Amino acid sequence: MLVIGQYFPPNLGGSATRASNIVKGLSLNGCRVTVVTAFPHYPDGKIPKEYRWKPFKVEWNGNIKIIRTFMPPIESRGLLKRIILIGFFAISSLFAFYQIEKIDAIWSSSWIPGIIYGKMKKKPLALNVDDLMLEDLIDLKLIGDDSLVFLIAKGIFRLCLARGDIITPISQGYIDTLSKAYLIDRSRIHTVRGGVDLNTFAPCASHQKTKSKFSVLYTGAFSVAYDFDCVLNAAKTIEGKERGVEFILQGMGECENAIRSKIDELDLRNVKVINKVFSREGVAQLLNQADVLILPLKDFGKPYLGMSSKLYEYQAVGKPIICCAEGQPAEYVKSTDSGIVVSPGDYEKLAEAIIFLKENPDEAMEMGRRGREYVKLNASIEAIGLELRKAFEEHPVKSGFAGANSISVANMTRMLYDSKKNDPQSRFR
Numbered sequence: 280m281l282v283i284g285q286y287f288p289p290n291l292g293g294s295a296t297r298a299s300n301i302v303k304g305l306s307l308n309g310c311r312v313t314v315v316t317a318f319p320h321y322p323d324g325k326i327p328k329e330y331r332w333k334p335f336k337v338e339w340n341g342n343i344k345i346i347r348t349f350m351p352p353i354e355s356r357g358l359l360k361r362i363i364l365i366g367f368f369a370i371s372s373l374f375a376f377y378q379i380e381k382i383d384a385i386w387s388s389s390w391i392p393g394i395i396y397g398k399m400k401k402k403p404l405a406l407n408v409d410d411l412m413l414e415d416l417i418d419l420k421l422i423g424d425d426s427l428v429f430l431i432a433k434g435i436f437r438l439c440l441a442r443g444d445i446i447t448p449i450s451q452g453y454i455d456t457l458s459k460a461y462l463i464d465r466s467r468i469h470t471v472r473g474g475v476d477l478n479t480f481a482p483c484a485s486h487q488k489t490k491s492k493f494s495v496l497y498t499g500a501f502s503v504a505y506d507f508d509c510v511l512n513a514a515k516t517i518e519g520k521e522r523g524v525e526f527i528l529q530g531m532g533e534c535e536n537a538i539r540s541k542i543d544e545l546d547l548r549n550v551k552v553i554n555k556v557f558s559r560e561g562v563a564q565l566l567n568q569a570d571v572l573i574l575p576l577k578d579f580g581k582p583y584l585g586m587s588s589k590l591y592e593y594q595a596v597g598k599p600i601i602c603c604a605e606g607q608p609a610e611y612v613k614s615t616d617s618g619i620v621v622s623p624g625d626y627e628k629l630a631e632a633i634i635f636l637k638e639n640p641d642e643a644m645e646m647g648r649r650g651r652e653y654v655k656l657n658a659s660i661e662a663i664g665l666e667l668r669k670a671f672e673e674h675p676v677k678s679g680f681a682g683a684n685s686i687s688v689a690n691m692t693r694m695l696y697d698s699k700k701n702d703p704q705s706r707f708r
Contacts, residue, residue: 280310281379283396284388284407285368287316287345291531291556292500293473293588294409295321297449298388299559300474300588301407302343304664305386312343313382315375315392317350317368322500322532324354335374346375356533358421368392384671386447390439397442403671406443407471410585411456418579419503437461445670447471452584452607469670473588474663475654480563480595482651492525493637495601496569498562499589501532506577508541509603512626513633515545521634529553529565566596571636571643575603578623582606591658594650599643601632617650 282305284298298316305312318330330336330347338345348371353360372392382400387393388407397404413432416422422429440446440461446468448457454470457463497510507528514526528538531554542550557565566572572593576583583606590608593600600618602608609620619636621628636643 280305280312281315281382281385281396281400281402282312282387283315283372283385283392285317285365286321286388287314287347288559289319289556290317290321292321292502294388296559296588296592297407297409297473300476300660300663301386301471301667303476304474304660304662305667306341306343306664307661308664308668310664310668313379314343314345315372315379315396316345316347317364317371318347320350320352320355320364322355324352326350326352334371335378337378344378346378348372348374358416365389365391369395372396386667390443394439394442403444404442405445405447405667405670406440408446408448408453408457411453414456414460414584415504415579418581419577433460443467445469447667447670449473449588450584450586450607452582452586456584469666469673471663471666471670472658473586473591474658474660475588475591475595476559476660477595477655479559480566480592482597482647483564483567492523493571493633494525494527494569495571495573495633496527496529496566497573497575498529498557498565499587501528501530501534501538503534504577505534506575506603506624507534507538509624509626509629510573510575511538511541511545511547511550513629514547514550516627516630517633518547518549520630521637524549524633524637526550527553527565527569529555529557529562531556562592563596566592566598569598571601571633572596572598573601573603573629574608575629576608576623578605583608586611591654594647594654594658597647597651599636599646600650601629601636603629615650615653617646617653619646 282302286292286295287298288295302312302314318326320326335346335348350367353364355361355364368389369391382402384403385393385397386405388409390406393404393406413429417424440463446457446463448470449472451470454468457468458465517524526549535554538552574587574589583604586607590611594617600612602612602618602620603623605623612618612620619632621632
């Protein structure tokens with residue numbers, strides 16, 4: 280299996296985590312995986328010394344071959360710079376072509392390189408959908424739905440998605456938009472959730488905090504999708520009512536300066552910002568040291584359709600979640616009974632939820648336990664690897680796409696995988 284994606288660890292963000300989990304899940308299901316990805320560059324554009332000014336670099340992680348290709352030292356800030364970086368990877372990913380051995384199928388989170396490799400290798404192609412980028416830009420009021428930029432981009436997206444034999448969104452909430460706005464036949468859409476590595480993200484007594492303070496943690500990218508003002512206003516509210524509560528914001532990204540300015544404006548003494556990149560093991564350790572984990576999504580004016588991979592990691596370490604969102608993330612937390620849901624932007628209810636969990640540790644512990652049990656059964660990396668396998672098995676490849684040497688997807692997966700089976704409150708709204 281060939282996996283293509285601009286973002287891959289040690290890059291930050293949900294896309295890198297998603298690609299990494301897919302690779303691990305496929306490998307655990309008996310698949311030989313090759314990865315084509317960019318040099319580490321997100322979000323600050325700092326390229327490590329060992330990669331600078333090389334066309335590509337081949338690495339191995341166990342039996343997984345990773346081919347990293349050139350990226351310029353450009354910070355991923357703003358739409359224009361991100362488009363430039365996407366364009367660079369579309370070109371530099373081709374540097375890996377002759378380093379790729381025999382493959383039987385392709386999964387790609389970077390559509391243009393995936394389409395090119397699908398044509399050149401004449402193999403079935405799955406195109407991943409991490410988010411509805413154009414719709415998100417409209418929700419954030421960065422572009423209008425009647426603008427020329429939007430209409431052109433939408434046409435390009437339709438053309439790209441039409442080239443995929445299979446479309447693998449991370450959320451069921453994307454299916455209607457993909458079908459109606461992008462004209463994708465529903466039979467080609469197979470939801471493959473983000474998943475979590477349960478060996479890395481697990482409750483660990485040795486990592487439990489030793490401080491006396493009750494800690495509330497956010498970890499991830501400091502991006503415009505998250506409402507950090509809500510978190511900081513909740514911190515101010517609690518600072519005046521409840522001693523012994525600390526807020527920790529860990530990550531990097533374009534909103535860091537705004538976060539620090541807001542902390543200074545509110546004169547907060549109970550908030551700590553950690554602008555450091557952690558390994559996945561480091562993130563797991565940090566999560567274990569917290570008492571409550573938060574997902575503070577912005578108010579988009581309508582239910583949020585995506586699913587953050589953070590939720591699976593939060594659940595896997597057995598901690599209660601406070602989800603500031605409407606839509607898919609909120610429904611997920613409620614259905615798994617693993618935390619508290621508050622309306623996005625409602626910092627007073629967020630503060631109330633934090634104090635409630637602090638004062639009710641037994642209930643908080645039960646929420647964490649239920650979340651851990653759910654992901655063990657439904658969202659392990661073994662499970663998502665199997666989901667992707669089934670997606671290829673269930674959807675026949677379009678005649679002509681794989682050329683004269685095409686084989687049925689069922690036969691391809693039988694050859695590709697071994698036969699071993701894997702076990703695989705809204706009271707504050």
